[in-house]
Every structure is written in C-alpha cells, then in structure tokens.
Amino acid sequence: MPSNIMKQISADLESLNRSERKVAEVILADPQAATRSSIAVLARAAQVSEPTVNRFCKRFNTAGFPDFKLHLAQALAHGVPYVSRSVEPDDDSESYTNKIIDATIAALVTAKKTVDPQMINLAVDQLIQAKQIMFFGLGASWPVAQDAQHKFFRFNIPVVAYDDVLMQRMTAAASSTGDVIVIISYTGRTRELVDVAELARASGATVVGITAPNSPLAQHCSIVVEVDAPEDTDVYMPMTSRIMHLTVIDILATGVTLRRGPDFLKHLKGIKDSLKETRYPAKKV
Secondary structure (H helix, E strand, C coil): CCHHHHHHHHHCCCCCCCCHHHHHHHHCCCCCHHHHHHHHHHHHHHCCCHHHHHHHHHCCCCCHHHHHHHHHHHHHCCCCCEEECCCCCCCHHHHHHHHHHHHHHHHHHHHHHHCCHHHHHHHHHHHHCCEEEEEEEEHHHHHHHHHHHHHHHCCCCCCECCHHHHHHHHHHHHHHCCCEEEEEEECCCCCHHHHHHHHHHCCCCEEEEEEEECCHHHHCCCCECCCCCCCCCCCCCCCCCHHHHHHHHHHHHHHHHHHHHHCCCHHHHHHHHHHHHHHCCCCCC
C-alpha cells in the first residue's frame, strides 16, 4: 500500500477505465465521506456496481473495500494511528497528558450539544417500568455495560450485563414484552449486536441503542440515544467515545433515580451505609 493512497489514486486516474474512474472521482471529491460509506452507498454515488468498487480497491493493493477504507482512513488520519488523533509521535508526557484530557473535554462538550434530551426521556420511561434490564456490549463497549449494571442494580429491578455473544442471543430470544435491552456500540456496525437487536425486537422486548446516528444498529432499535464522537475507532484506540457512553449511562441512571422520587433516596442511602464497615475512616483535613 502506498504511503499516500490519495496521491496514488490521482496519479493513476488517467489509466483507470471509465467505471473505475467514476469511483476514484467520488473518493477524491470527499475522501472522509468515503471512509464512512458502505460499498453499496459508494457504488450508488459513483453509479457503478459493487464488484466494480471492489476491483478498484484491489488495484491499490488492498484486500477489498473494507481494507481499502482502513488504509484510506490511515492516510487521512492525524496523530498516531492505533493510538489517538490528538497526539503526535514526538509528544512528551506533559503534551500527551494535556492533549488526551483536552480531547476528552471537547468530546463531552460535543455530547452536551448533540445528545437529545427527548430520547433520554423516552429511554428513562422504558427503564423505570422495565420488568428486567439487560446491558449488552462487546470490545471497548463491554466496560460501559458493566458500569451500567453497577449503577442500575440499585433500582430494585433485575439487571444483568453480558459480553458473551451466545448469552446475548439466548437472552434476547428469551425476552418478552416489558423487558428492556440496552445495546452499547460506538460504531453500530457490529453484526452480532445488530442480530441481537433484531432477535430482541422480534421477542417483544424494547431495545435501547446507545450508538452512532444512522448506523445499522440504530435502525433496529426501539429507541436510539445517538452518540456521535469525533473518533474513528477503525484507526484509533477507543478513548473519548467510551467516556461519552459512560456519561450517557450516568445520565440515564440519574433520570431513573429522579423519577423514583425523594422517598427512594432512603433506599440508596442504605446501600451506601452498607459499605461503611469495609472502609478505613477518611482522614480529616
């Protein structure tokens, strides 16, 4: 793969056949959009067939369209691939510490502007009256699902979290009306989770997706809390996206707590008080 695939496409433009040139022109016109497109979307934009797109990709020494997109994203990427777009290879500890913290703050500001309170309200409506709640996540989304379970067990509703695909499928198939399954996926493109969402909906459960807008997963959820982080996890280590998802879980847990009313605070206090014997006294300042 050439170090700058964009230059290679431009250089080879005249040698491409008519159909392949159409593909090249669409990519060159908006390469960032190309990295987010499916092969079907790109083929439609170029007015060619999907096999033509695949042939075009293989001309540039890639295994096919997914591999081509990954290399294109790397060519467009800033920062250090597989680490973070916010840092540079020669950053010292002070620089990368500040950059990662600043990127996280910026991501949360984005979340504040883009997370829809109406969708939060709809999700809380379902969670507050659920017979049981299940949180599903894979990869970097699994710790978020665990955190959700750790918060929601307090609400006197049966709560589980699974990262095993087989358990997710069986639980979804066994669910019914009144059950709520929360599926967490930054990309929304994980096939297994999309399949699980379909199974759960077919069984009568309500599926809440915490995921990217217009993703395959979003299309199969009953309620979607959209999280659109400026982080390409195909290229970089998941960082800011995970923090945004954790914050959404905090927001949902807060919403459920407030709906329970003031009397429920006694229950929460009892849970906190149960931990006193496990801790050394706090040092007085």
